[in-house]
């Protein structure tokens with residue numbers, strides 16, 4: 100079927116929403132509560148558009164595309180509606196963007212900027228919740244929560260954990276664990292999916308604090324170093340420092356999801372305990388050595404043992420954590436150079 | 449895995465046996481849960497009522513090590529009630545008659561007696577498997593870490609052949625691999641019997657191929673030793689030099705006392721690692737290595753997907769890439785190797801020598817990885833194996849297998865069965881997670897015991913208990929939980945003090961030499 104968006108005729112398929120078609124054709128429509136892959140709720144209404152023949156503005160995330168539909172995404176009426184929503188949100192927001200972890204990557208900040216919403220437009224009541232710093236991974240500042248409920252939905256519908264939900268009503272509505280306890284006293288598994296979903300500074304990575312602004316970081320895709328699922332990670336880096344890790348949206352196999360180890364288990368590479376120089380045992384303790392000395396020692400000892408006892412007197416195990424290329428090299432060393440098939444790894448664990 | 453994680457979300461049915469997916473493969477379990485929300489069915493077979501069991505339509509709490517008896521009993525019902533896929537079995541499989549004869553020795557009553565799952569439940573499972581198809585069978589180390597590990601694996605394959613659940617999406621036999629690159633290390637030939645790409649070392653043609661590629665006169669023609677044999681050979685000096693790359697054997701292998709005796713017997717032990725570990729204590733030379741994020745390469749996941757791993761920082765101090773270290777040793781022993789980076793090793797050697805990886809080149813895996821088999825550069829990769837029931841050897845082969853009890857079973861003196869595994873918040877011997885802040889979520893090891901046993905022994909939550917086996921003892925806090933049935937203790941091996949491996953039994957599956965981490969006998973007492 101065909102629909103018209105801002106004068107352009109666009110191809111649309113059965114089951115696509117107006118938002119899907121608009122985005123596929125390069126039109127910008129902002130969203131706050133929308134989550135790809137989940138049923139849209141249409142709750143935040145920031146994605147409204149004007150549809151010819153309809154009296155009210157339509158939430159594009161939940162409006163199915165229909166044959167011949169004529170849509171406008173940028174009329175003054177649309178912008179005014181969006182501006183009103185953002186003004187309401189800003190009116191009860193702390194506006195400490197200068198020190199907020201989310202600055203530069205905050206949907207609310209971006210919307211206020213592009214719609215020309217300033218702090219002074221409306222003055223509303225603010226929240227006064229204590230900020231939860233009680234765990235080392237997730238900072239929860241519900242003063243900044245815009246109640247898009249993405250966190251609740253990813254926790255329940257994507258991760259299937261059901262650690263958080265909304266409590267109270269009206270102005271006092273708040274996202275919380277079952278008994279409003281800290282996360283570590285709930286069934287939360289610290290996957291951090293809620294943090295990745297949060298469009299504002301309400302949920303942020305504690306380890307990232309102060310390490311770098313969104314515009315200062317480069318993103319590098321890599322693979323998780325833990326279990327055999329092979330989740331695709333996006334490292335947010337400033338220099339050599341990982342500021343935080345998020346999942347690659349739509350990447351196979353994890354489609355934007357991670358667990359606690361993949362998201363938060365990375366600092367070991369910076370540990371003070373790292374081995375930094377070859378060590379050789381001497382009189383019961385280790386002394387530092389150069390690569391030349393250490394490698395000569397290994398090669399000579401191997402040669403000596405081969406000469407005296409044959410190559411099968413040498414055996415080795417490779418590492419199931421390291422890259423393929425390393426295991427390839429090690430088995431090649433054993434087979435082609437030493438001359439033994441005594442090469443294995445912990446394939447069985 | 450014959451199939452892929454991407455197929456989880458659309459699966460109609462899962463049979464999960466010996467897999468604690470929500471903790472060991474958390475993200476995989478989220479796709480499974482999404483499928484359940486859409487109406488998929490779940491059967492869980494596990495001695496522990498772990499989180500997956502709580503979501504199951506049918507949960508079978510089998511006794512530790514009774515998998516084959518249970519599965520044979522299940523297949524007995526399926527065959528006797530004519531519920532199997534006759535077309536698939538007749539046209540796509542071999543050896544059905546011999547297999548059937550074996551299965552007839554396991555009427556559900558016998559299976560029930562051995563496994564502790566009652567006959568009605570066994571029948572119910574059979575009926576559910578027969579009506580909802582296909583089912584994805586998933587397993588992890590609960591199947592393999594037994595003295596009957598190989599037979600356990602064959603038994604799961606028998607079931608999927610019998611049901612015709614092979615060669616299509618959302619079906620198959622799916623072992624979830626515990627570590628990021630176990631699959632890859634196997635594919636690369638870090639095994640004593642195969643070259644890269646599973647080409648057998650005893651095959652003269654394969655040897656000739658690699659002799660040419662590696663430019664050497666003669667490659668060794670006999671299978672080498674497996675890891676437990678290597679370690680035992682350290683004691684009788686048949687193995688004089690032992691090269692340990694990145695493994696913390698002193699904590700990960702069963703019976704720590706025995707392992708440490710073996711390591712300390714080594715005439716020459718080389719350890720290549722990123723941290724000093726309990727294992728490097730025994731080394732004669734320690735070589736400091738680059739870690740994750742410090743080198744360009746690939747990991748291969750459980751679903752046979754070759755994924756890129758990227759360098760974003762330099763190794764600390766003088767630490768060097770592992771491939772470089774091996775290359776330098778080769779050079780000192782008289783061989784110059786051309787490849788000089790991970791990408792060169794892969795593109796110019798690995799993918800040239802391993803036919804199933806032939807089409808996987810770095811230029812093709814910039815974004816999503818490719819799943820092998822991928823024989824040429826136009827090939828899109830393979831999401832599920834045995835399409836249309838075509839197997840490597842033509843047909844699927846039924847392997848009749850018998851149940852055997854674990855090597856060590858509870859008795860008067862050691863009345864509990866100890867089973868072990870991984871927990872969500874830690875990983876292996878904590879060399880990584882222990883240095884990443886995760887101790888906050890799991891600060892120490894516990895002995896997980898049932899409410900009934902705790903009451904009987906007068907043990908209160910978090911009280912310290914002593915767990916003893918014939919090999920050693922540990923003192924840890926008790927975690928009283930409904931996950932564990934009476935008569936069982938469950939522990940992990942993440943913390944050196946309190947590691948289950950002080951207790952575990954160093955007995956192995958005769959074919960694969962996988963240790964029986966899942967079953968040994970222990971005593972539990974208050975301290």
Ligand code: SF4
Pocket residue numbers: 250253254258260261262263282286287288289290291292293294
């Ligand atoms: S960290 Fe994960 S489990 Fe915890 S609240 Fe967030 S989404 Fe839910």
Ligand code: SF4
Pocket residue numbers: 323324325326327328329330353356357358359360361362472473474475476
């Ligand atoms: S993020 Fe979690 S589930 Fe994914 S690969 Fe890493 S450890 Fe496995």
